[in-house]
Amino acid sequence: MKIRITVFILFLLTGVNLGAQTYGSDKYTVAAYVDYGYNSTWKNFGGLDVRGFFPLSNHFEMMANAEILSSGVFAASLTARPKFKLRVGEIFIDASALCRDLFKYKVMELTLAASAGYRMDYISAQLGLSYRGIFDTSNASEGNYVGETLLNLAYRVAFQVRPVKCRWNVGGGISNFDEYEYERMWQPMFFIDGHFDLNEKLSLLASIKFKQAGMFHQIASFYGIETKAGVSYKF
């Protein structure tokens, strides 16, 4: 047990994520996380994150996610994913919708994204486009909506150090989106994640996301970090 706790603490320091764990899984899975983060805008913040993974058939799965943060953010996202097995790994297409209500700032954000990807045991890559509509909820007299470009790239490249079905795994990568945020294309986030299976049904999860401001074309500096620790249950 001590070893498990030690490994879990190590994972808290290095990371884990439901997304990587679901590759090749045919079991409905739910996960819950607690969040802690810091960034120059929000300072310290915490939150709760609940996720569901639903492999509806061999060729189609869905993911539903919801998160609330003490910084005044509620976000929910839904992803539909047709997938096609290859001799090694599989290709997939993600169609995602993210609604993020930043009620502290009286702003609601609706993002639609489509991407194609490939994943196998050790690596995964995804590339697509996202479109963001920004809605003013402050009822200002003028300017209640801004639509951002349709050409905003969404990308994610990730690796795992072991095959996905191993009892524990650690990985990392770079991406400009996750379940609750689609950043502009020049604002990547770095992440480390992993999981540890307590038994066939229960797993411990953790992840760390790191964001720099001014990446690409400006002067990079630390902006923020977000950590998650959670548990998942496979039905």
Add this chain to the structure above:
Amino acid sequence: MKNCFNILVIALCIISCDKYYFAGMIAPSGADADGRFGQSMEYNAAHPIPTIHTDSDDYGVYVMTDCHLEDETQNLDKFVNIFIQDEGTVPFALCLGDLVNGEKPFDTFISHTAAIQESGRRIFLTAGNHDLYWGRWKDFQKSFGTSTYCFEVITPSARDIFICVESGGGTLGARQREWLEETLKSECSDCRNIVVFTHTHFFMKEMSQGHTSNFPLEEAYDLTDLFRKYGVNLVLSGHDHHREQTIFKGVEYIIIDALEYGQKDAGYAILSMGDGIRTEFFPIN
């Protein structure tokens, strides 16, 4: 494949050596936003900006950005000539950053804008990302002193506030953000117009320049709500090189065309300050 890799490496080297500071775009280098802000505040304490008085309630403000000086200074020279020959009430101009390209010294910019000071007018400026590459902040500060400040314009019956924030690093940083709110709270309650000017733009409505990065989304939402809360009229920025006008939450956001020589739509803007702000755009070519 090997050729592609070689081309990529060579391209990165060329880009890094000439116009772009590739290493600084990836990893932190030099003073961060909080550090630069602290140094600007020290300068401001020793060199307070005097209040500008006009004898008319209506006056004009020239605005230019992204002149990216290398060897060609024609566009900047034209702008300076037009500005100093304007016989109206135009007490000062604003420059929204990216004064130079590569590792060019700021001396060229200073010498080519000297006529503004000699005419009794002023130019207020802030640092853009190109002014911070290769650890240039030290040079910028030595040349211009500060990149974060505010000043007021007193007319016979009104008071306008201009607030400059430095965003060349794609963020204001925590300390500058606090200063901005404190300034809006303490200085702007009885103002006719509040103008904020900075380098980085807030929205990415189109891909006109393609590679311009912005504030992190959390910061963009925080700042745009701050501007709404304190009744800012106009937020000016550059960085994208292409004009864009957006109204969000009752606040007008304008990206000014670059003044850079060789830019197809190079130009500048004139703000007509009165009971409200009217913006006109002018080509430089």
